[in-house]
Amino acid sequence: MVSSRTTAADEAARRRTFAVISHPDAGKSTLTEALALHARAITSAGAVHGKGDRRGVTSDWMAMEQARGISVTSAVLQFDYRGNVLNLLDTPGHADFSEDTYRVLAAVDCAVMLIDAAKGLEEQTRKLFDVCRHRGVPVITFVNKWDRPGREALELMDEIEQEFRLRPTPVTWPVGIAGEMRGTLDAREPDAALRYTRAPGGEKAAAEERLDAAAAREVFGDDYDRAVEELELLTETGGGHDPEDFLAGRSTPVFFGAALSNIGVRVLLDAVVDLAPAPSPRRLADGGERPVDAEFSGLVFKMQANMDPSHRDRIAFLRVCSGVFERGMTVTRAASGRPFATKYAHSVFGQDRTSVELAYPGDVVGLVNAAQLRVGDTLHTGKRVEFPPMPTFAPEHFAIVRPTDIAKSKQFRRGIAQLDEEGVVQVLVSDIRGEQAPVLAAVGPMQFDVVRHRMEHEFSSPVRLESLPYHLARATDPAGGEALNRSRLVHGEAMLRVKDKVTLALFPSRWHVGSFEREFPDSPLEPLIAAH
Ligand code: GDP
Numbered sequence: 001m002v003s004s005r006t007t008a009a010d011e012a013a014r015r016r017t018f019a020v021i022s023h024p025d026a027g028k029s030t031l032t033e034a035l036a037l038h039a040r041a042i043t044s045a046g047a048v049h050g051k052g053d054r055r056g057v058t059s060d061w062m063a064m065e066q067a068r069g070i071s072v073t074s075a076v077l078q079f080d081y082r083g084n085v086l087n088l089l090d091t092p093g094h095a096d097f098s099e100d101t102y103r104v105l106a107a108v109d110c111a112v113m114l115i116d117a118a119k120g121l122e123e124q125t126r127k128l129f130d131v132c133r134h135r136g137v138p139v140i141t142f143v144n145k146w147d148r149p150g151r152e153a154l155e156l157m158d159e160i161e162q163e164f165r166l167r168p169t170p171v172t173w174p175v176g177i178a179g180e181m182r183g184t185l186d187a188r189e190p191d192a193a194l195r196y197t198r199a200p201g202g203e204k205a206a207a208e209e210r211l212d213a214a215a216a217r218e219v220f221g222d223d224y225d226r227a228v229e230e231l232e233l234l235t236e237t238g239g240g241h242d243p244e245d246f247l248a249g250r251s252t253p254v255f256f257g258a259a260l261s262n263i264g265v266r267v268l269l270d271a272v273v274d275l276a277p278a279p280s281p282r283r284l285a286d287g288g289e290r291p292v293d294a295e296f297s298g299l300v301f302k303m304q305a306n307m308d309p310s311h312r313d314r315i316a317f318l319r320v321c322s323g324v325f326e327r328g329m330t331v332t333r334a335a336s337g338r339p340f341a342t343k344y345a346h347s348v349f350g351q352d353r354t355s356v357e358l359a360y361p362g363d364v365v366g367l368v369n370a371a372q373l374r375v376g377d378t379l380h381t382g383k384r385v386e387f388p389p390m391p392t393f394a395p396e397h398f399a400i401v402r403p404t405d406i407a408k409s410k411q412f413r414r415g416i417a418q419l420d421e422e423g424v425v426q427v428l429v430s431d432i433r434g435e436q437a438p439v440l441a442a443v444g445p446m447q448f449d450v451v452r453h454r455m456e457h458e459f460s461s462p463v464r465l466e467s468l469p470y471h472l473a474r475a476t477d478p479a480g481g482e483a484l485n486r487s488r489l490v491h492g493e494a495m496l497r498v499k500d501k502v503t504l505a506l507f508p509s510r511w512h513v514g515s516f517e518r519e520f521p522d523s524p525l526e527p528l529i530a531a532h
Contacts, residue, residue, distance in 0.1 A: 005293040008323050008360060012279045012292040015362035016272050017087040017319070019104055021129065022114035023122035024093045027144045031114060031259035031268075032077065032088060038265050039081040076317075076364045084273050087362055093124055097444035099423065100302050102393045102530060103375060105131045107301040107319035107364065110276035112268070113141045113252070117150030117178045120159050129164060130530045131393070132249075139252045140275060141168065142268055147198070147258035150178030154230060160252065161238075167251040169241045172267055173231040174256040175216075176223045183211070183220060184256055184264060185227050187240055195219060196263045205262040247277060279361040282321045285386045292361040295382040296323030296331065300373050301390070303422060305454060316370035318379060321387070325359040334378040334386040344368035375423035392499065394528035395426055395441035398468040398506060399448060402437060408461040415459030420498055425451050428495035428504060432485060439468065439495055441504075443530075468493075470506035472513060473528055478503055480523030490516045504528075 022028045077088040089108055091101045105111065111132050113125060132139055143156060157168040175193060176182040183195040193216035196206040217224050238251075245251040253275055257264020281289040282299075290297055302317040318325075330339050344367065359365045367373070376390030403412035416438055420427040425448070426441040433439065442448055448465055456462040470493065476484070481494030481503040492507040505525060507513050517525060 009293040011085075011324075011360035012362060014084045015087065015278055015360065016084060016110065016276045017089065017108050017279065017362040017364075018110040018112060018272060018276055019089045019091045019108045020112045020114050021091055021105075021125060021132065021139075022093070023116070023119070023124040026114045026116040026119070026122070026125070027259045028091075028093070028114055031112075031142070031144065031265070032090075034259045034262055034265040035086075035088065035269055036077055036079055038262070038269055039079040039086065078363070081269060082273055085360075085362075086269075086272060087364060089364065091128065095444075095446055097124065098447045099393055099426075099443040101128070102131045102443065103301045103390060103423075105135055105137055106390060107299065107317075108137060109279055109362065110272070111137050111139050112272070113139045115141060115143050115156065117143050117145045117156070117256075118148060120151060120156055121163055126163075127530045133164075134391070134529045136249055138247050138249060138277065139166070140268075140271055141252045141254040142264070143254065143256045144259050146174055146178050146181045146256050147261055147263065148179055152177070153256070154234075157234065157254070160254075166249070167238050167245065168234075168254045169238060169246075169251050170231060170234055170254040170256075171241055171271065172255045172257075172264065173227055173234075175220050175227040180223075181256075181258065181263065182223060183216070184267070185231055186267070187231060187235060192216070193220070193224065194267070196261070198261055198263075206258075208263075208266065241275070243275070246275065279321070282387060285388045290322050290385055290387075292322050294322040294385075295380065296325055296329070297321045297378060297380040297385055297387075298325065298331075298365070299387050300370075300375060300377040300379065303370070303373065303375050305422075305424075305450070305458075313368060314371045314373070316367040316373040316377070318365045318367055320359050320361050320363045320365065322361055323381070325356075325363070325365055327357050329381065331379040331381055332384070333373065334380060334384055335374070336372075337384070338372070340367075340370075340372065340379060342367055374421065390423070391529050392423075392426055392497070393443055394531035395443055395473055396471050397442045397445050397448065398428075398470045399440050399465040400433065400437050400468065401440050401451070402464050402466070404462045404464050411459045411461040412455070412463070415455050415461055418459075419451055419454065424454070427498045429498060430485075430493065430495040432493070438498075440465070441473070441497070468506070469508050471509060472507045473504045473531065474507070474513060475526040475528055476503050476505045476524055480520060480525070481505060483520045483523055484516060487516075487519060490519050492516060 020028045079086050089104050091104050153174055160166055160168045171187050172184040174181055183193050185193050191213045193211050195209045195211050198206040241253045255264055255268050279292050281291045284290055298318040298320045300316045300318050304315045328343055330341050333340050356365055378386045419425055428439040428441050429435055484492050484494045484505050491512050494503055494505050497504055
């Protein structure tokens with residue numbers, strides 16, 4: 001048995017487990033590919049996340065995925081860099097955006113917030129940032145597409161500060177405005193600058209060259225002086241990178257670049273190694289902590305069903321939190337106290353389901369045949385330990401669900417209850433609609449597709465969904481819920497979330513939230529995690 005405490009501690013110390021949070025089209029796929037390419041995890045561009053040929057990282061396990069040509073799986077990319085092991089977890093966006101996207105953030109130690117230089121902070125970035133803040137995940141910022149016309153760098157810093165109450169501490173700073181990027185300054189090395197030269201013709205990667213201050217002034221001219229001034233101004237007013245503030249979620253180190261031309265990618269990769277925290281002791285439900293060198297423990301942060309249509313296969317994505325994971329070991333599921341055999345453990349790199357033999361804190365393992373496991377489960381060896389439950393996130397899509405065949409109502413009820421328990425979707429009930437017409441609530445509409453698919457193929461009860469005109473949920477108390485349901489003035493409806501018995505007030509828009517607050521000033525209206 002390889003289970004010495006030193007192995008777990010040493011391996012944990014050289015791991016960095018992170019995700020990229022961004023709005024669709026900001027360049028997440030391009031950056032992921034550039035990072036992996038730079039770390040030499042893959043040999044040719046386009047093999048990872050290439051939009052033209054996504055088979056490199058996506059799976060075709062689900063028939064639905066094939067039909068729509070999208071990925072439902074959060075792939076994990078693992079690569080070695082400078083003697084460290086980097087685990088990059090995918091946060092699916094676009095049509096794939098779902099509660100699982102948020103759950104990925106429960107499994108990382110750091111996030112890279114990718115911002116489009118022309119667009120600044122966008123909706124999906126805001127939501128994902130909210131979850132990072134709630135979970136205490138520190139955020140590194142990368143301003144992307146600096147090779148294209150965009151906003152002023154200072155204005156972007158202002159936006160981060162104002163909107164996220166997060167102090168931006170630029171580590172690199174662009175020389176030249178967006179669209180005319182020539183190089184970057186580095187706050188850690190005031191006497192030098194990096195110059196990027198984009199190769200003419202088809203070659204994508206820009207050449208990177210280090211210049212001393214005198215050479216930089218000569219090459220960059222006024223742009224250099226302006227950049228030095230701006231960086232000095234920012235450092236004077238906001239201070240430089242402060243590890244303690246960064247880890248506490250009060251500040252974010254900022255980097256500039258262009259993923260497409262490989263500008264700033266190496267510097268970002270170095271930042272992940274140098275600034276992002278290694279796996280650290282994890283808080284337990286009882287208030288204690290699980291050190292990384294304790295016996296094995298892990299957190300199930302995502303379940304994927306029906307990957308193999310010929311079996312009722314389930315894969316559980318497990319983040320190792322402490323100790324050494326060895327394939328074949330028998331672990332305990334904390335929720336039931338029952339054993340779970342890990343005979344089929346895979347590294348989860350898209351389609352490539354290679355068996356994983358050993359995994360260390362920070363690594364992600366896919367456990368196949370995991371039907372008995374649930375999102376939020378703790379698996380462990382030795383004495384019982386349990387991590388806090390996985391939170392549920394603010395739903396934004398609501399639909400009444402009904403069986404198409406009334407004779408199947410037993411299967412229908414069983415199926416809906418199980419999907420709720422598994423965390424596939426949130427199930428709400430209301431006094432007005434009654435138990436016969438439960439309401440499904442989801443973060444992304446794709447969760448409804450999964451419900452339809454599984455209800456038909458797994459529970460033999462095809463369903464019909466009728467969407468409701470609500471897009472926002474707030475938590476209230478039972479009296480507030482009743483007031484909303486009775487009000488003639490406020491458009492909205494209250495329902496009880498079955499899983500945690502929280503009363504949710506549903507509204508069509510923020511404007512309607514305001515009218516509720518005016519009408520019932522004494523009723524509480526609490527935002528849910530990732531709610532805007
Ligand atoms: P995702 O949706 O966030 O994964 O975004 P993609 O990586 O697919 O990028 C969206 C579009 O932006 C693509 O056309 C990319 O080629 C382009 N793009 C990404 N990074 C850059 C960049 O640094 N500069 C420029 N000019 N375009 C970029």
